Amino acid sequence: MTVTENPFLAGNYGPVSEERTETDLAVDGAVPAELQGRFLRIGPNPHVMPTGPYHWFLGDGMVHGVELGGGAARWYRNRWIRTDEIAAALGETPVDGPKPPIYDGSNTHVVGHAGRIYTLTEGSMPYELSPTLDTLHRTDFGGPLPSGFTAHPKVDPVTGEMHGFAYWFAEPYLTYYVIDAGGTLVRSEPITIPRAVMMHDFAITRDNVVFFDLPVVFDLETQPFPFRWDDDTPARVGVMPRSGGDADVQWVDIDPCYVFHPMNAYDDGGTVVVDVPKYSTMMKHSRIGPNDGAPPALERWTIDPSAGKVRTEQVDGRGQEFPRVNETLLGSRHRYGYCVELVETRDAFDSARYLKHDFVAGTTQEHDFGAGRLPSEFVFVPSERASSEDDGWLLGYVYDAATDRSDLVILDAHDFASDPVATVHLPARVPFGFHGSWIADA
Numbered sequence: 001m002t003v004t005e006n007p008f009l010a011g012n013y014g015p016v017s018e019e020r021t022e023t024d025l026a027v028d029g030a031v032p033a034e035l036q037g038r039f040l041r042i043g044p045n046p047h048v049m050p051t052g053p054y055h056w057f058l059g060d061g062m063v064h065g066v067e068l069g070g071g072a073a074r075w076y077r078n079r080w081i082r083t084d085e086i087a088a089a090l091g092e093t094p095v096d097g098p099k100p101p102i103y104d105g106s107n108t109h110v111v112g113h114a115g116r117i118y119t120l121t122e123g124s125m126p127y128e129l130s131p132t133l134d135t136l137h138r139t140d141f142g143g144p145l146p147s148g149f150t151a152h153p154k155v156d157p158v159t160g161e162m163h164g165f166a167y168w169f170a171e172p173y174l175t176y177y178v179i180d181a182g183g184t185l186v187r188s189e190p191i192t193i194p195r196a197v198m199m200h201d202f203a204i205t206r207d208n209v210v211f212f213d214l215p216v217v218f219d220l221e222t223q224p225f226p227f228r229w230d231d232d233t234p235a236r237v238g239v240m241p242r243s244g245g246d247a248d249v250q251w252v253d254i255d256p257c258y259v260f261h262p263m264n265a266y267d268d269g270g271t272v273v274v275d276v277p278k279y280s281t282m283m284k285h286s287r288i289g290p291n292d293g294a295p296p297a298l299e300r301w302t303i304d305p306s307a308g309k310v311r312t313e314q315v316d317g318r319g320q321e322f323p324r325v326n327e328t329l330l331g332s333r334h335r336y337g338y339c340v341e342l343v344e345t346r347d348a349f350d351s352a353r354y355l356k357h358d359f360v361a362g363t364t365q366e367h368d369f370g371a372g373r374l375p376s377e378f379v380f381v382p383s384e385r386a387s388s389e390d391d392g393w394l395l396g397y398v399y400d401a402a403t404d405r406s407d408l409v410i411l412d413a414h415d416f417a418s419d420p421v422a423t424v425h426l427p428a429r430v431p432f433g434f435h436g437s438w439i440a441d442a
């Protein structure tokens with residue numbers, strides 16, 4: 001495959017070439033006045049178009065943000081994260097902070113914790129951003145983070161702690177971390193697993209931590225991204241009591257599969273329930289992105305560690321990813337979950353409709369953004385005086401193929417299928433990317 005044929009460099013997967021600050025944003029509808037803060041989402045955006053093999057996960061990180069306040073959209077900004085390579089390419093002084101373990105990337109998630117904003121890529125050192133998206137420095141939360149940090153930490157809504165982990169190509173292959181509510185790393189717990197695997201995300205419940213030890217193994221000979229599916233490696237989930245450690249992890253075998261993102265997990269009696277978009281394989285066929293076959297369907301896994309069993313049920317057979325919940329319920333039982341529908345096109349995945357699952361009623365609603373309008377991940381923001389789990393808004397970028405620009409779309413989560421509450425028109429497109437957060441004003 002030539003670079004020009006790489007679907008992750010074409011269409012709205014392709015990079016944008018300039019950083020912009022735009023304050024004159026047209027809005028259809030009404031931005032809810034209580035939304036005071038910034039919607040931030042990050043993704044790969046190569047600064048220089050690759051001339052060799054390119055994997056979507058390895059593009060330079062660019063964050064796209066819209067600040068809302070007083071019922072208005074105040075600005076749109078997009079900025080490359082100033083890794084050392086990007087700072088040099090832009091002729092800027094490199095930022096300070098602990099050196100990255102090996103890989104220096106920051107393209108996967110942007111999260112708020114302890115009043116600060118971090119951009120994250122697994123195996124790399126976190127970067128801190130200013131509220132206007134300037135890169136301030138790298139950080140290790142007081143450290144040490146010898147193998148970097150996951151892109152998918154979980155901020156516990158009850159304790160305010162941030163739980164995370166890191167995986168590595170040498171022992172310890174996995175380490176569990178806790179960063180306290182003030183932003184300081186307070187716990188490092190090596191976890192025993194038999195080999196180096198790609199562990200993209202994990203889950204927490206009120207009482208447990210869930211690890212996914214799945215058969216995508218580290219292999220330096222696999223390029224440009226050194227991980228591949230291995231038919232001979234078993235798949236397991238591990239449940240560790242939050243009050244325990246490595247010796248307390250109960251591992252349960254499951255059928256081979258891959259999971260990038262659990263939607264949420266919770267304790268139910270002696271079991272742990274976790275909802276996951278499940279891939280049959282990952283990186284068995286594709287060397288350029290997560291497009292290894294059919295897009296993942298949504299399953300509910302009920303893990304019984306004592307019995308050594310996992311019961312799986314399909315929730316929805318449509319292809320879907322980027323699962324999110326109302327994160328005030330992270331680690332607790334959720335009724336609603338939201339996913340972006342994925343369809344297979346052009347050797348990549350394109351997004352389609354947005355889905356709201358009701359796990360109590362057993363139903364799924366759809367939001368259709370219109371012909372040629374394709375969503376990225378959305379984020380749930382609870383309303384100030386929420387009276388139900390879905391009392392709030394869903395914010396996300398939607399690419400419009402007809403105009404080759406993107407919008408920030410705000411949906412009423414309770415009135416999911418209806419027209420958006422507000423659509424903020426951006427003067428640029430936001431390439432398909434990864435994850436983001438709503439960073440409310442302090």
Ligand SMILES: [Fe+2]
Pocket residue numbers: 108151152200201260261434435
């Ligand atoms: Fe992710």
